[in-house]
Amino acid sequence: MTTHPGAHHVALPADTPGPHSRRLGLVAVVATFGGLLFGYDTGVINGALEPLSRDLGLNSFTEGFVVSILIFGAAIGALVGGRLSDRRGRRHNILMLAVIFAVGTLGCVLAPTWQVLAVFRFVLGLAVGGASATVPVYLAEVAPTERRGGIVTRNEVMIVSGQFAAFVINAIIYNIWSGWDGIWRVMLVIAVLPAIALFVGMLRMPESPRWLVSQGRDDEALGVLKQIRSPERAVAEMDEVRALAAEEAATKTAGPTDLGVKWVRRLIFIGAGLGIFQQFTGINSIMYYGTQLLESAGFSANAAVIANTLNGLFSVLGILVGLTLMNRIDRRTLLLAGFTLTTTFHLLVGLSAYLLPDGPAKSYLVLVFVILFVFSMQGTIGPLVWLILSEIFPLKIRSLAIGICVLVLWLANAVVSLLFPIVREATGIANTFFGFAVLGVIALVFVYKCVPETRNRSLEELEDEFRGVPA
Amino acid sequence: MTVLVAVPEGREGPPAVAAGVAEARMLGTDLVVLNMTLSPLDGSLLPDDLKTTVVERSGPGDRDPAEAVLDEIADRPDVERLVIGMRRRTPVGKALLGSVSQRLLLESPIPVLAVKPPA
Known part of the structure; x- marks a missing residue:
């Protein structure tokens, strides 16, 4: 409960380059892999469907089922993922999602029947939805104000680029091994690579300062800012982070x-x-x-x-x-x-x-x-x-x-x-x-x-x- | 001693504020206005000659408006009267979303004055 809602703008000193810049550059890398993964996992079915359909004996209904169950999973993943990332933290959530991405992908690749495939596509969907709810939020919270818009936009571009990449890789693989129905497994397994990259990248990333402030962990938040900003900027930015955390809390006022x-x-x-x-x-x-x-x-x-x-x-x-x-x-x-x-x-x-x-x-x-x-x-x-x-x-x-x-x-x-x-x-x-x-x-x-x-x-x-x- | 008025969304809001102001005047007390709506309170509803404190509902802790009012009563031991606005609801609407005023009537630890909008 507050009697003064709303955030105010805080003038900040420019973020001068320094050893922290490389750390922040990693944000862009994580952005790339979070978005790419989302795109690749949703797009790869496009080229994989035809050999997959023959391999596992699908009809038009089971095709629709196997494709769309990932999206139903994503609907649930977006809902649950948003809640979990508020409760347990962005970083924790993204690391967990990277593992689910990898497990879901391997389950799909090894699936002996379309039923097993459907189960793991659903698991993969949970990760896709969770990533869609967590990755852009994390990026916006870690990036400095002046680069925030650019990094979030980059995420949108990376999603479609991930789909494009999936289509190109599908086309290459299909034209190399066109006689073999099992090639859909090769197409799918490639998605493990960006999942590993996301996991490794995220291990080296700090928790979101705004989330830490929302949990009352201001000292840790300042510690994180000192890693990813110039020293004078870090101290100055704490006020902005607090204001944004308060604004963020206010967005959660309305209930059913x-x-x-x-x-x-x-x-x-x-x-x-x-x-x-x-x-x-x-x-x-x-x-x-x-x-x-x-x-x-x-x-x-x-x-x-x-x-x-x-x-x-x-x-x-x-x-x-x-x-x-x-x-x-x-x-x-x-x-x-x-x-x-x-x-x-x-x-x-x-x-x-x-x-x-x-x-x-x-x-x-x-x-x-x-x-x-x-x-x-x-x-x-x-x-x-x-x-x-x-x-x-x-x-x-x-x-x-x-x-x-x-x-x-x-x-x-x-x-x-x-x-x-x-x-x-x-x-x-x-x-x-x-x-x-x-x-x-x-x-x-x-x-x-x-x-x-x-x-x-x-x-x-x-x-x-x-x-x-x-x- | 203080009167607390909980202002709901809709046309029952302004009569509730008016009744809260009248109650505070009658009892000779301050007024605390808890705005349960999701937009800022219309300041013109409040008189200049009465000491009023406006509290906005904000944040996940206030997600449930009835809880927000009950918490406010618990936080302010000097509040001795609660004023609320209420209106007729359809059984379906009540079943789906519950009734804030019903909960406040039943759960408030202090006497409640319930005001209906003019017909």
């Missing part, structure tokens, strides 16, 4: 009882809606099933796994473009433009598959439109939804609201991933993408009617709008 308040419910409804529609674009259907999709559009198995690397490449390029666009264009405008583009490309994929006779023209047009879809999605809606979620909620409801929205987003992702192979097999590529186009139109209506502009607006103005007070 507050869902009885109408404006709180409305804001959470909007955030959850954005999460759902981001996933209902089907972006992750491409990220998980791209190779299979291209094969059914007429590419040979070897060509499909190579063509799929373009999906990964344009996903990375899209994010890079999106991160620069986000702060120049209003959120609503960019969201509406994004959904218009993705819906258009859904229609064009559907029409190409529906109207054209089987042959190279059809295959290549489907590929081009899928790539354009991925690029426009990652250039707009992909990163933008995360940004809006971080800025739409007033301080005191933030933790509760973001928790619910992220859970809903993961669940929407899991449902789409479960249904995609089943729907595609039952109705074909054309109808599947017409379905995505219909969802896109609903998303446009939702954004137009419900989503407020958050760029260049204070939280107080937003809150007044939602409480029905004229601003």
Whole structure:
């Protein structure tokens, strides 16, 4: 309980270079491996699915099951991981996650049947979700203010880069040993390497000073700051760390009882809606099933796994473009433009598959439109939804609201991933993408009617709008 | 001796504050205002001529608004009267989210004045 909520800005001396700089450079390394691991583990199934499916005798339902169970695990992992990292500490949590990553990966690699594979994919999902809830928080808390934004952005880029890397490695391995169905095990086992790197990197990293302060361990927090900042900066920064820890505590004020308040419910409804529609674009259907999709559009198995690397490449390029666009264009405008583009490309994929006779023209047009879809999605809606979620909620409801929205987003992702192979097999590529186009139109209506502009607006103005007070 | 008023979200909030102010005046005491809502209290509700302390609900320890009020009573032994605002709730809403005012009525160690908003 406090009578003076909110943090104040503290002027800090610049962080001059010194022996501590190398220590801080390790933060960037951990950032790289945390994000890469997330990306690789979610993306690797894309190229692995076809040989895996033959090796373990999957049908479209068990394919959807084995792929999506990782995402269901991630939904739970994000929820539990966030709580654990508040209770036991960020560093402890990330070390534990690195071990779960390694165990989950090895379990998948050695799985004799699809049932065992599913169990370990679920375990892997717990680690993916936990990492998504812990790694960016840890990075933001350890990095100095002036480098904080850059390091967190780098994490987003590394996630898609991890997926791209998975697609490229899949393509290489597939084209070397294309006769052998067991190659999916080789593709998966590579994910042990970044897990080891994360573990070793994290062993040399200190606990988050902000977390230590939140536990009342101020002396230890100062000790950590002295390792990763210049000496005069470390002392000066303690005030900022305390203010941020207090602000962080304030974000955890709202609890389930507050869902009885109408404006709180409305804001959470909007955030959850954005999460759902981001996933209902089907972006992750491409990220998980791209190779299979291209094969059914007429590419040979070897060509499909190579063509799929373009999906990964344009996903990375899209994010890079999106991160620069986000702060120049209003959120609503960019969201509406994004959904218009993705819906258009859904229609064009559907029409190409529906109207054209089987042959190279059809295959290549489907590929081009899928790539354009991925690029426009990652250039707009992909990163933008995360940004809006971080800025739409007033301080005191933030933790509760973001928790619910992220859970809903993961669940929407899991449902789409479960249904995609089943729907595609039952109705074909054309109808599947017409379905995505219909969802896109609903998303446009939702954004137009419900989503407020958050760029260049204070939280107080937003809150007044939602409480029905004229601003 | 002090009067504590717990201000809930919604239109039952301002009448609760008004009743708290009237109660403090009648008893000739100070007023402590515990803001259970998630946004800052509207300062215009408070008179200038009464000694008031505003306490904001903040942090995971105050996640449950009823607990926040009961903790405040425990922390301030001079509080002898609790004023709360309440309104009719649907059975479904009560079953899902519970009722803060019901819990305060039942669990408060001091007498409670419950105020309804005008119909």
